[in-house]
Amino acid sequence: MRTVLIVAGVVVVGLVALVWWAWRAVENDDRKLFVSWWAGRNGWRYSQGTDQLLQYFRGTPFHRGFSRDVQDVVAGQIHGQRALTIQFSWYVNPDADQRESTGSSGLKSGRAVATVIELPGLVPPVTIRPEVAGDALRGADTSLESGRFNAVFRVEGPDGRFNHAVVTPRLMALLLDTETEYGIRLDGRTLTVWSEVEFTKGSEFGRLITHAGAVYELLEPYLFTTEWAAAVPEQPLSAIPDEALGTSPVGAIHRLERRTYRGRDVEAFETNPKLWGRDQSWVVVVRVVVPGAPWPKVELIPKATAPARVTNPTTPDRVLTGDERFDAEFLVASRDKDFVKKALNTEVIEWLLSDERSRKMRVIWDYEDLTPEEDGVPEVVSRSILNVMTVGRFSAVERVEAALDYLFDVQDRLPAELLRGEVREG
Numbered sequence: 001m002r003t004v005l006i007v008a009g010v011v012v013v014g015l016v017a018l019v020w021w022a023w024r025a026v027e028n029d030d031r032k033l034f035v036s037w038w039a040g041r042n043g044w045r046y047s048q049g050t051d052q053l054l055q056y057f058r059g060t061p062f063h064r065g066f067s068r069d070v071q072d073v074v075a076g077q078i079h080g081q082r083a084l085t086i087q088f089s090w091y092v093n094p095d096a097d098q099r100e101s102t103g104s105s106g107l108k109s110g111r112a113v114a115t116v117i118e119l120p121g122l123v124p125p126v127t128i129r130p131e132v133a134g135d136a137l138r139g140a141d142t143s144l145e146s147g148r149f150n151a152v153f154r155v156e157g158p159d160g161r162f163n164h165a166v167v168t169p170r171l172m173a174l175l176l177d178t179e180t181e182y183g184i185r186l187d188g189r190t191l192t193v194w195s196e197v198e199f200t201k202g203s204e205f206g207r208l209i210t211h212a213g214a215v216y217e218l219l220e221p222y223l224f225t226t227e228w229a230a231a232v233p234e235q236p237l238s239a240i241p242d243e244a245l246g247t248s249p250v251g252a253i254h255r256l257e258r259r260t261y262r263g264r265d266v267e268a269f270e271t272n273p274k275l276w277g278r279d280q281s282w283v284v285v286v287r288v289v290v291p292g293a294p295w296p297k298v299e300l301i302p303k304a305t306a307p308a309r310v311t312n313p314t315t316p317d318r319v320l321t322g323d324e325r326f327d328a329e330f331l332v333a334s335r336d337k338d339f340v341k342k343a344l345n346t347e348v349i350e351w352l353l354s355d356e357r358s359r360k361m362r363v364i365w366d367y368e369d370l371t372p373e374e375d376g377v378p379e380v381v382s383r384s385i386l387n388v389m390t391v392g393r394f395s396a397v398e399r400v401e402a403a404l405d406y407l408f409d410v411q412d413r414l415p416a417e418l419l420r421g422e423v424r425e426g
Helices: 030-041 051-056 147-152 160-166 169-176 202-217 324-329 337-343 346-354 397-412
Strands: 005-007 010-012 045-047 066-078 081-092 108-130 153-156 183-195 253-261 264-271 283-290 298-302 330-334 362-370 381-391
Touching: 030 045, 030 066, 030 202, 030 253, 045 253, 051 066, 051 081, 066 108, 066 202, 081 202, 108 160, 108 202, 147 153, 147 169, 169 202, 183 202, 253 397, 264 397, 283 397, 298 337, 324 330, 324 346, 330 337, 381 397
Parallel strands: none
Antiparallel strands: 005 010, 045 066, 066 081, 081 108, 108 153, 108 183, 253 264, 264 283, 283 381, 298 330, 298 362, 362 381
């Protein structure tokens, strides 16, 4: 799963199945959960955007329609340049072109996902997009030396010399060999590559970002050092304030890091779930892959972490261990009682009761599925994941390190029977 693609020198890893907190949708929107997880795993930061964000861009596809609404924003870098990928929608009047769909209100709606890369220099506008019905009525566009390309794509821009300089034979070959229909626009300080379909999976964002990176690589460096008369100044992406990118939705991955700690490879991420039903809190989850058959989901929750308003902490699918001391202080949630008995045997229970860290952090036994579509594996692969969750953010370094130490101490005490055989039932 580490050979899917490379963006800005970073190995991009595909989406895996969701961790324990994914039992619940992010603000009733599974798409945000999937996309935020993919973004975190691949070095991007996910937010839900703001409607004001689109005001920082001009031209196609950002100027279309009215009542524009941003759904997803993925921020990071492509080949060392600031980059944003934005999913947004709009409405248009009923007489709009065929690319929009008509809703119950009689209005037509459209949607696009656009990757925008900051350019190192100022350039004039040019749009390269697939031909659509009605283009014959729009007049002539820039004609290039490839008849095949001219028949499929339309190139529009005020500076013919710049248009020819952008659309090189290598760029034409890339576009002709790409099955998905993407539009391309250079203008001012940005390169925009977009698709007019709804994205629901991280892999779809990945393919668009990869294509945008490939287009950027084929732009000749002199394009950004030449003074073009038709170029209109525009502020760079780096000037867009963070507030315009929006906040992380409840329960989505905000930031993810890969670390090596005590000689073991781990992942750590920040998220902001609603704990105990309604209390939204920033937490850090540290997780490690454990060899062996995939586990069912089990969550160990210390009652001491419940807020004062919760006088009788409980949880759905609660499993009692039979140890009154332990059951008085901890909640165990699972649909697999047999696995709970294996994971929380007498030795483990005694250790947890004797270690004060167990009363401050949650432990989650879980599994994840790697899929061919999202992870590039030949077939679906399931594997066990051990998680520890602590309240806080990455800035609380000591707390994060304490969670990592606790994670590995729990791992080292896993009963041997959890590391072999088929154990997952649900």
